[in-house]
Amino acid sequence: MYTATVITVSDRAAQGIYEDKSGPAVAKLLTEQGYQVLDPMIIPDEKNKIKSTLTDLCEKGVHLIITTGGTGFAPRDITPEATKEVIEREAPGIAEYMRQKSMEITPRGMLSRGIAGIRGRSLIINLPGSPKGATENLGFVLPSLAHGLDMLNGIKE
Numbered sequence: 001m002y003t004a005t006v007i008t009v010s011d012r013a014a015q016g017i018y019e020d021k022s023g024p025a026v027a028k029l030l031t032e033q034g035y036q037v038l039d040p041m042i043i044p045d046e047k048n049k050i051k052s053t054l055t056d057l058c059e060k061g062v063h064l065i066i067t068t069g070g071t072g073f074a075p076r077d078i079t080p081e082a083t084k085e086v087i088e089r090e091a092p093g094i095a096e097y098m099r100q101k102s103m104e105i106t107p108r109g110m111l112s113r114g115i116a117g118i119r120g121r122s123l124i125i126n127l128p129g130s131p132k133g134a135t136e137n138l139g140f141v142l143p144s145l146a147h148g149l150d151m152l153n154g155i156k157e
């Protein structure tokens with residue numbers, strides 16, 4: 001069983017201005033697929049906070065780290081930039097496939113700037129901030145993630 005955690009990146013949710021619905025929805029989907037989901041987190045759209053949180057989770061050995069939020073065009077949407085500074089290797093096919101499948105539902109899918117990549121033995125994936133967008137995008141790639149995590153952790157070559 002792989003461990004996973006969900007990080008909601010949102011200034012307003014971190015301040016308690018609105019309830020985070022994306023994080024719990026993503027955590028539920030992961031739990032249903034057999035992941036051991038650790039405590040979710042809500043952090044503000046601050047590059048250093050995103051970077052330190054991702055780095056800490058990788059150092060703790062969390063297998064799958066999912067972020068939701070901060071992938072759009074708003075001035076404070078910097079989750080992909082922070083993630084790029086943390087990962088050691090990109091996994092571009094994950095983000096490319098999510099965008100491709102999203103555009104089959106809405107042309108706005110092309111506006112998501114999320115990325116995916118590897119640090120150590122952890123896989124980090126950026127999802128959109130809306131509950132619908134986050135769960136749809138994760139659902140597109142979820143069937144392949146266990147195999148990728150197996151390879152990443154030396155279970156399959």
